[in-house]
Amino acid sequence: MSFAPSTTSVKLVLLGEAAVGKSSLVLRFVSNDFQENKEPTIGAAFLTQKCTVGDRTIKYEIWDTAGQERFASLAPMYYRNAQAALVVYDITKPASFIKARHWVKELHEQASKDITIALVGNKYDLVADDNDSDDSLRKVSMEEGKALAEEEGLLFFETSAKSSHNVNEVFVAIGSKIPEAKPVTEELGSRPGNVGRIDLSGPALRSNLSDCAC
Amino acid sequence: MPAFRRTERRKSMAERRPSASYIPPVIPPLSGLEKPNSHSLNMDQCDILILGTGLVESILAAALAWQGVNVLHIDRNKHYGDSCSTLTIDQLKKWSMEVNAGRMAHFSDAQIYIPGGKHNNTFTSKDYGVDLCPRVMFAQLDFLALLVKSRVYKYLEFQSLSSFHLFENDHFRSKLSNTTKEEIFTDQSILLQTKRALMKFLKFVLQDNADESKQELLRNNSNTPIEAFLKDNFRLESPQTDELIYSIGLCNAKGTKTPEALARIKRFLVSFDVYGNFPVMMLKYGGPGEISQGFCRSAAVADSTYKLDTRLVDFDPQEKIAKFNDGSSVKINEKIVVSPTQTPKFLAKNYAELEEKLQLFTVTRLTTIVRNDCKEWIAENETSAIVVFPPNSLPTNNQYSVQVLIQNGGSGVCPVGELIWYSHTSEPNSAKAKEDLESAYTKMESSLIRESEADLEGVLDESDFTVSHQGTPILVNSFKLGESLQNFLPKKTLDIVCKIGYVQTTYINPDLSNVLLDKKQTGNISSLTVKDSSDILFLNMPSSEVSYDGIIGEVKLLYQRITGSDEDFFDVDFEDDDEDYSQAVASASAAIDSELAIEDSDYDPSHHEPFGANEMEL
Ligand SMILES: Cc1cc2nc3c(=O)[nH]c(=O)nc-3n(C[C@H](O)[C@H](O)[C@H](O)COP(=O)(O)OP(=O)(O)OC[C@H]3O[C@@H](n4cnc5c(N)ncnc54)[C@H](O)[C@@H]3O)c2cc1C
Ligand SMILES: Nc1nc2c(ncn2[C@@H]2O[C@H](COP(=O)(O)OP(=O)(O)OP(=O)(O)O)[C@@H](O)[C@H]2O)c(=O)[nH]1
Ligand SMILES: [Mg+2]
Numbered sequence: 001m002s003f004a005p006s007t008t009s010v011k012l013v014l015l016g017e018a019a020v021g022k023s024s025l026v027l028r029f030v031s032n033d034f035q036e037n038k039e040p041t042i043g044a045a046f047l048t049q050k051c052t053v054g055d056r057t058i059k060y061e062i063w064d065t066a067g068q069e070r071f072a073s074l075a076p077m078y079y080r081n082a083q084a085a086l087v088v089y090d091i092t093k094p095a096s097f098i099k100a101r102h103w104v105k106e107l108h109e110q111a112s113k114d115i116t117i118a119l120v121g122n123k124y125d126l127v128a129d130d131n132d133s134d135d136s137l138r139k140v141s142m143e144e145g146k147a148l149a150e151e152e153g154l155l156f157f158e159t160s161a162k163s164s165h166n167v168n169e170v171f172v173a174i175g176s177k178i179p180e181a182k183p184v185t186e187e188l189g190s191r192p193g194n195v196g197r198i199d200l201s202g203p204a205l206r207s208n209l210s211d212c213a214c
Numbered sequence: 215m216p217a218f219r220r221t222e223r224r225k226s227m228a229e230r231r232p233s234a235s236y237i238p239p240v241i242p243p244l245s246g247l248e249k250p251n252s253h254s255l256n257m258d259q260c261d262i263l264i265l266g267t268g269l270v271e272s273i274l275a276a277a278l279a280w281q282g283v284n285v286l287h288i289d290r291n292k293h294y295g296d297s298c299s300t301l302t303i304d305q306l307k308k309w310s311m312e313v314n315a316g317r318m319a320h321f322s323d324a325q326i327y328i329p330g331g332k333h334n335n336t337f338t339s340k341d342y343g344v345d346l347c348p349r350v351m352f353a354q355l356d357f358l359a360l361l362v363k364s365r366v367y368k369y370l371e372f373q374s375l376s377s378f379h380l381f382e383n384d385h386f387r388s389k390l391s392n393t394t395k396e397e398i399f400t401d402q403s404i405l406l407q408t409k410r411a412l413m414k415f416l417k418f419v420l421q422d423n424a425d426e427s428k429q430e431l432l433r434n435n436s437n438t439p440i441e442a443f444l445k446d447n448f449r450l451e452s453p454q455t456d457e458l459i460y461s462i463g464l465c466n467a468k469g470t471k472t473p474e475a476l477a478r479i480k481r482f483l484v485s486f487d488v489y490g491n492f493p494v495m496m497l498k499y500g501g502p503g504e505i506s507q508g509f510c511r512s513a514a515v516a517d518s519t520y521k522l523d524t525r526l527v528d529f530d531p532q533e534k535i536a537k538f539n540d541g542s543s544v545k546i547n548e549k550i551v552v553s554p555t556q557t558p559k560f561l562a563k564n565y566a567e568l569e570e571k572l573q574l575f576t577v578t579r580l581t582t583i584v585r586n587d588c589k590e591w592i593a594e595n596e597t598s599a600i601v602v603f604p605p606n607s608l609p610t611n612n613q614y615s616v617q618v619l620i621q622n623g624g625s626g627v628c629p630v631g632e633l634i635w636y637s638h639t640s641e642p643n644s645a646k647a648k649e650d651l652e653s654a655y656t657k658m659e660s661s662l663i664r665e666s667e668a669d670l671e672g673v674l675d676e677s678d679f680t681v682s683h684q685g686t687p688i689l690v691n692s693f694k695l696g697e698s699l700q701n702f703l704p705k706k707t708l709d710i711v712c713k714i715g716y717v718q719t720t721y722i723n724p725d726l727s728n729v730l731l732d733k734k735q736t737g738n739i740s741s742l743t744v745k746d747s748s749d750i751l752f753l754n755m756p757s758s759e760v761s762y763d764g765i766i767g768e769v770k771l772l773y774q775r776i777t778g779s780d781e782d783f784f785d786v787d788f789e790d791d792d793e794d795y796s797q798a799v800a801s802a803s804a805a806i807d808s809e810l811a812i813e814d815s816d817y818d819p820s821h822h823e824p825f826g827a828n829e830m831e832l
Contacts, residue, residue: 046368066514071255071521075294075507077369080499198372198489 007050007057010178011081014064015103016088017096021122024161025088026062029171034162053175060171079111084118084174089140091121091158097140104152116177118155118170121145125160254542255521260286262776263536263546265526266553268296269502270753272509273769274551276364278776279516280786286544287513288524289556294510296553297321298347298756300503300627303328303712304339309346313716319555320755323644324716337711343500343627344581344714347756348619348636350375350600351495352481353488357762358495361505364784369508371499373625376492377592377599380461381607381657382453408454415448415458419480432473440475441468460604460615464760466640466724467614468605474725481761496598499626502756526550526558531747549776551751554739564744565752572721572739577758578647579638579716582655585709586662587622587631597624603654612650614641617760618658632711640724640758644717651715659708722757722764729757729764740771751775
């Protein structure tokens with residue numbers, strides 16, 4: 001264990017309008033898979049995936065929204081201690097970009113001050129082969145996304161969960177912006193305010209073999 | 215490696231165009247879209263409608279949703295948790311106003327005191343999470359097993375609590391329970407004879423309930439007050455018995471019947487050493503309010519629909535159409551489950567009819583946030599403690615015990631350096647109850663001040679000094695110094711951030727007999743049928759019980775009334791969970807290992823060797 005690279009545990013929350021591809025991005029990142037007609041939301045508490053950034057291993061604890069956001073009824077539990085957030089929109093759906101702006105605002109209000117937020121315009125594959133024709137599917141320009149990201153201090157990517165374009169890049173970029181945290185391996189009392197935490201799940205998962213595909 | 219990756223992707227349309235000539239796409243105006251809350255429920259039907267996101271309702275929602283029941287779960291409040299919410303100070307203020315305006319059924323008499331005003335009492339409301347109905351979790355409890363089984367534990371953080379203090383003869387003792395099992399009775403002041411008697415009693419408690427001699431003794435004493443039982447059978451008397459009954463057992467009143475008291479004492483003993491040298495756990499960031507949110511999320515993952523800040527305004531029992539204040543209508547295929555604080559006006563009469571059949575109990579609570587870290591009372595590496603004032607221990611001659619739960623900043627419910635004191639009593643007379651709670655508060659306050667000032671050096675702390683530009687320290691608060699030196703026992707009071715008191719009623723008996731023992735739960739509103747409208751189910755208010763006991767019983771009862779049986783209650787195969795998504799075989803098998811670890815820690819009375827049962831020979 002002593003030779004293992006330091007592992008940082010990062011809670012990452014996903015926000016964005018329905019059907020923009022939040023779950024698909026996670027599926028691509030965690031399983032390198034894509035489903036054409038993905039059912040809305042996934043039946044998981046949250047997913048975990050490790051990712052190597054430089055000499056660090058980031059263990060992402062990914063919270064998909066599960067639909068509670070539909071009527072602005074997300075529980076405070078969802079935001080709490082989130083160190084990173086993906087705000088996703090669909091570059092072919094202008095309304096989803098407006099919703100993304102709303103979520104950025106909400107995050108600044110509700111989440112911790114030093115949260116790392118990435119703005120992600122998804123479904124890039126739908127416009128990748130566009131020429132300059134006017135009937136392009138793209139409805140949100142890259143500038144528009146970039147401008148919002150700059151204004152609000154966010155990371156910015158255009159991705160495709162379908163082609164996997166830029167998906168790992170998002171997670172690597174978030175990982176490298178997360179400040180060097182205390183390693184999870186010395187759990188007890190090491191994190192500030194984490195006094196005497198009891199682990200109900202027995203020995204923590206420590207598989208060094210499952211680094212992410214990046 | 216991704217199966218497919220563009221190394222050189224084509225430039226997007228926007229990139230290829232010089233930005234000057236770029237015409238921004240038409241974006242609809244922000245107004246309207248900015249507020250997703252204004253969306254009305256765009257669904258036409260659901261199976262079950264649940265009003266209120268309290269603990270029982272939320273567990274029920276998740277249990278139903280995981281069996282494929284289509285649940286619509288709403289709350290008239292803007293926050294989760296209903297009667298057992300975890301609230302910020304601003305939310306508490308609003309809540310108190312609602313209570314005093316009579317808009318919060320079963321709650322009354324809210325008093326909130328925030329001293330000082332903006333200048334000398336600065337705090338950030340958001341830094342606080344105050345439970346309306348705080349609880350502790352015994353490690354060996356069906357409730358914890360449910361958190362594990364439902365996987366809701368993954369959303370939560372648990373912390374240990376091992377300090378149980380008992381107030382007696384005007385001071386606090388913590389000899390009996392604030393200790394490891396090895397030192398449980400090493401207190402030199404206990405006579406060897408008493409020690410033997412205690413050991414004998416504890417062995418008896420831990421004995422299998424199926425044992426015939428034990429059963430007979432219990433049968434013969436089913437109505438005996440525990441005090442008499444201990445005296446006659448084990449020659450145990452006060453003060454040892456007080457600690458057994460009120461500290462370890464957390465009994466509410468004098469004369470608790472023997473079977474109940476024994477079950478409570480056993481609950482403590484079998485919980486010890488399950489996860490470590492402590493019997494009880496607390497949740498970080500808040501108790502029942504936090505767990506409610508966890509179950510709501512679980513239900514949402516299983517496809518329930520959530521909408522806060524929404525009320526049911528009408529229901530047509532023939533057409534089964536429910537109308538909401540957002541203007542939407544939804545057909546309810548099966549039943550409506552109603553929290554006692556969210557009864558719609560049109561059901562008020564039905565609710566009142568049921569109420570007539572039930573006995574009402576009162577819980578009075580006083581919660582205080584103080585600026586003090588109370589190191590003396592909380593064990594090292596822990597964040598919380600319990601203080602019990604047994605009957606007759608206070609100057610008010612309290613007839614019921616006052617139970618106080620203390621949490622410090624390490625538990626995430628308040629800033630570091632501060633404490634939340636949650637006190638409550640099941641004294642039926644609420645005026646008397648308030649006196650008892652105030653009295654307990656005063657005792658704790660003066661004890662705390664005495665302890666922190668016994669050492670004169672502690673009178674001045676760093677915050678009393680600032681350093682001038684030249685680097686010389688300047689005494690900022692010389693008044694405090696003078697006062698402290700002149701009166702060694704100053705009439706100093708604790709620095710309070712916020713103090714809130716309220717009275718709550720419930721149909722659950724403090725001894726939990728109508729939820730734990732009465733199998734048909736006839737004395738319990740969850741089991742009663744509404745006349746002419748069997749589609750409506752009413753729920754109970756939270757009990758006065760300081761643990762999570764009795765909650766699962768109520769949820770199961772409702773679950774059974776809705777689905778016909780409780781056999782498949784949370785009988786869920788979480789095959790969709792994270793493991794499925796892990797691509798590496800290694801991580802998958804590691805995950806299975808961890809599942810086994812959880813299973814192992816599940817409550818199994820036949821294999822569990824509680825509390826060093828065989829180490830207790832003298
Ligand atoms: C607050 C409280 C009040 C009670 N009052 C009475 C009473 O008045 N009369 C009476 O006959 N029995 C009472 N009981 C006992 C209770 O109703 C069960 O009969 C008992 O917990 C289980 O007995 P057992 O022999 O099946 O279990 P055992 O295998 O002996 O259980 C071991 C111990 O684990 C604990 N435990 C198990 N299940 C629970 C649970 N659901 N909640 C809390 N602790 C649990 C109990 O301390 C129990 O004694 C009470 C229990 C509690 C927690
Ligand atoms: N072409 C294309 N389709 C995508 C992409 N990402 C997701 N989709 C499709 O978009 C649909 C919605 O994707 P989801 O991942 O379920 O979206 P979501 O944001 O999780 O949706 P909700 O859970 O309902 O909020 C599915 O049919 C996906 O197959 C993408 O990058 N390109
Ligand atoms: Mg989804």
